[in-house]
Amino acid sequence: MKHCTSLLLLILLFGLISKAQDPWKIKANQIDPANYYGVTVANGIIGIVSAPQPFKVKNVILAGAYDTYGRGRVSNFLNGFNLLNMYIEIDGKRLDGQNTKGMQQELDMQHASFTTKLTYGSKADVKYTYYALRQLPFSVLMDVTITAKEDMKLTAASVMETPDALRDVENYYNEIDRPHVTLSLLTSTAKSPTGKLQLCASNSFLFNEQHGTEPKIIHEMWDNNSHLMKFNKTLKAGESYTYSVVGSTISSAQHADPLNEAERMIIFAKLEGHDRLVKFHNQAWDELWKSDIQIDGDPQAQQDVRSMLYHLTSFSRAGTSYSLSPMGLSGLGYNGHIFWDTDIWMFPALLVLHPDIAKSLIEYRFERLEAARKNAFSHGFKGAMYPWESADTGVEETPVWALSGPFEHHISADVALAAWNYYCVTQDKVWLREKGWPILSQTADFWASRVERNGPNQYDIKNVVAADEWAENVDNNAFTNAAAKINLKNANLAAAVLGIPQNKDWTLVEQNIPILNFADGVTKEHATYKGEGIKQADVNLLAYPLKTITDKNAILKDLAYYETRIPDEGTPAMTHAIFALLYARTGNGEKAYKYFSEAYQPNLNPPFRVIAETKGGTNPYFATGAGGVLQSVLMGFGGLDITNKGIIQIPSVLPAKWKSVKITGVGLDNKSFEVTRKN
Numbered sequence: 243m244k245h246c247t248s249l250l251l252l253i254l255l256f257g258l259i260s261k262a263q264d265p266w267k268i269k270a271n272q273i274d275p276a277n278y279y280g281v282t283v284a285n286g287i288i289g290i291v292s293a294p295q296p297f298k299v300k301n302v303i304l305a306g307a308y309d310t311y312g313r314g315r316v317s318n319f320l321n322g323f324n325l326l327n328m329y330i331e332i333d334g335k336r337l338d339g340q341n342t343k344g345m346q347q348e349l350d351m352q353h354a355s356f357t358t359k360l361t362y363g364s365k366a367d368v369k370y371t372y373y374a375l376r377q378l379p380f381s382v383l384m385d386v387t388i389t390a391k392e393d394m395k396l397t398a399a400s401v402m403e404t405p406d407a408l409r410d411v412e413n414y415y416n417e418i419d420r421p422h423v424t425l426s427l428l429t430s431t432a433k434s435p436t437g438k439l440q441l442c443a444s445n446s447f448l449f450n451e452q453h454g455t456e457p458k459i460i461h462e463m464w465d466n467n468s469h470l471m472k473f474n475k476t477l478k479a480g481e482s483y484t485y486s487v488v489g490s491t492i493s494s495a496q497h498a499d500p501l502n503e504a505e506r507m508i509i510f511a512k513l514e515g516h517d518r519l520v521k522f523h524n525q526a527w528d529e530l531w532k533s534d535i536q537i538d539g540d541p542q543a544q545q546d547v548r549s550m551l552y553h554l555t556s557f558s559r560a561g562t563s564y565s566l567s568p569m570g571l572s573g574l575g576y577n578g579h580i581f582w583d584t585d586i587w588m589f590p591a592l593l594v595l596h597p598d599i600a601k602s603l604i605e606y607r608f609e610r611l612e613a614a615r616k617n618a619f620s621h622g623f624k625g626a627m628y629p630w631e632s633a634d635t636g637v638e639e640t641p642v643w644a645l646s647g648p649f650e651h652h653i654s655a656d657v658a659l660a661a662w663n664y665y666c667v668t669q670d671k672v673w674l675r676e677k678g679w680p681i682l683s684q685t686a687d688f689w690a691s692r693v694e695r696n697g698p699n700q701y702d703i704k705n706v707v708a709a710d711e712w713a714e715n716v717d718n719n720a721f722t723n724a725a726a727k728i729n730l731k732n733a734n735l736a737a738a739v740l741g742i743p744q745n746k747d748w749t750l751v752e753q754n755i756p757i758l759n760f761a762d763g764v765t766k767e768h769a770t771y772k773g774e775g776i777k778q779a780d781v782n783l784l785a786y787p788l789k790t791i792t793d794k795n796a797i798l799k800d801l802a803y804y805e806t807r808i809p810d811e812g813t814p815a816m817t818h819a820i821f822a823l824l825y826a827r828t829g830n831g832e833k834a835y836k837y838f839s840e841a842y843q844p845n846l847n848p849p850f851r852v853i854a855e856t857k858g859g860t861n862p863y864f865a866t867g868a869g870g871v872l873q874s875v876l877m878g879f880g881g882l883d884i885t886n887k888g889i890i891q892i893p894s895v896l897p898a899k900w901k902s903v904k905i906t907g908v909g910l911d912n913k914s915f916e917v918t919r920k921n
Contacts, residue, residue, distance in 0.1 A: 270849035286559020289571025319578030323443035399472035445489035533907030588869035610636025625687025655725035686733035815867030823878030835897030
């Protein structure tokens with residue numbers, strides 16, 4: 243009987259675990275405001291970050307909105323208008339975190355929505371859900387349902403709040419009457435800190451009642467930084483009442499007339515109607531999820547990997563020229579700047595699953611090619627030298643105290659690699675000629691002028707910050723040199739595709755840039771490297787993504803050496819992801835799984851398992867790390883490989899606990915690839 247009881251407990255426990263590891267939904271059934279890290283709902287333009295306080299959101303981030311303020315004397319992301327905060331009063335009592343209980347929150351990754359549920363004593367249950375509408379890049383929607391447990395009077399308000407950094411705020415309330423509809427518009431506009439940008443937002447209620455019977459709207463102005471519209475409603479016990487708020491926000495970075503455009507977009511969304519808004523939003527996400535990663539045998543890994551894919555997809559968008567910062571649209575981390583994090587870590591996963599989104603990231607670099615040319619000129623070089631940190635204009639945005647700005651030159655080769663890989667996946671020769679070739683050729687010209695020609699096999703690249711950023715002002719860094727060689731080689735490959743004569747000097751330079759080794763054959767990180775601890779992967783990137791080192795024994799020798807040089811703390815998530823990828827490709831599934839787990843699990847924060855940059859870190863969401871881990875699954879366990887002729891599948895192995903990995907919607911042809919564990 244004892245064994246039967248134990249078995250029953252195990253079955254029940256497994257059922258609870260399986261339920262908690264829903265492949266599409268991440269649930270927080272207990273909210274601790276003191277240990278809470280918000281999760282983001284985004285559509286590639288607007289990011290909405292959740293909060294533990296009832297009826298609040300933490301941040302609203304608008305892609306492309308930068309101004310110079312705060313630390314660093316460089317451009318920073320701006321918080322946008324908080325257009326989804328609200329309040330609810332029941333019988334004159336305002337609900338808050340003190341007088342409500344049972345708060346539960348849930349992120350639905352399948353349709354990119356965030357739901358909060360709570361109870362107000364014996365009087366009411368409240369549920370609200372918000373969306374960053376995927377089909378309308380500058381619009382959001384929130385649905386609210388109040389279920390009365392006893393007769394009650396409801397007051398519901400939508401509150402428009404202006405972030406502290408904005409200035410010269412102007413608030414408006416307008417009503418537009420038509421025979422079939424009344425449009426009530428709550429609108430705010432303000433300047434960015436220096437006056438460079440105008441930011442605007444507007445919202446409106448959506449009611450289910452017939453026109454003429456909907457609640458009367460009341461507008462209240464509290465101060466310049468906050469105003470609201472509200473309505474009253476009487477509910478009977480057992481009655482449920484649902485209303486919605488639709489909002490739009492835009493800046494002069496996206497439109498020449500943002501104030502009027504914000505209101506036009508609200509009118510459009512309101513007259514589309516609630517059901518059509520949700521229908522088209524869901525359809526857009528259904529289309530995106532045709533490209534997916536399905537892991538059989540590890541429910542928690544499935545949920546985590548899908549969360550990473552959800553975040554990268556929600557932070558980016560096809561048809562734009564926006565790129566991805568390390569924290570995506572989850573906040574103001576890293577000032578919203580664009581680093582190599584995009585081109586090396588996040589871009590490849592998007593490229594194989596969503597080439598149309600990846601195109602936007604490359605478009606961002608192409609549009610800033612002229613700024614990169616000027617940057618090269620100012621440093622005494624030819625061609626195009628991309629800045630280490632980039633924002634809206636494409637000039638160098640690294641704070642001056644960080645030496646990576648003047649010296650982390652591998653970024654130019656990283657951009658070029660992304661451009662070449664985009665061509666490889668799409669085989670789009672028109673794009674290659676018009677946009678890929680200018681990037682590849684001008685970054686190749688940069689390296690041809692950057693090297694110091696000191697004799698055969700000694701075209702040195704001196705005085706750089708390595709990919710391992712603890713190595714500052716070193717010579718002949720392994721990753722920098724190898725990335726430059728690949729840049730030069732791919733530029734000539736592009737020339738061949740386009741029928742352009744080969745550049746003999748690029749070939750000469752590529753063949754004479756050295757890759758250094760220790761006496762035992764281990765690749766040496768830089769000329770003066772003596773085995774110190776390293777911040778992140780450098781040498782191991784030569785095996786992937788650069789593919790400069792292809793011999794299995796050499797790859798394993800470099801892994802064995804450098805995996806012991808990574809400290810337990812203070813290093814970013816991507817390093818272990820590269821170790822996982824390489825071990826999966828070289829046949830060690832268990833070691834690959836060990837590093838796959840170490841790449842992100844120690845970095846998770848409650849209650850939504852959002853990823854921080856480092857173990858024990860508290861700065862989520864670290865989209866760069868997510869990109870690295872996704873590559874460990876796609877190109878490691880999944881065996882995908884980007885070649886000059888397109889995407890192929892190469893041999894790889896799975897860990898013992900995974901039965902299979904299936905990758906759907908790959909490339910322009912939406913192919914599927916699968917790896918099944920061999921017993």
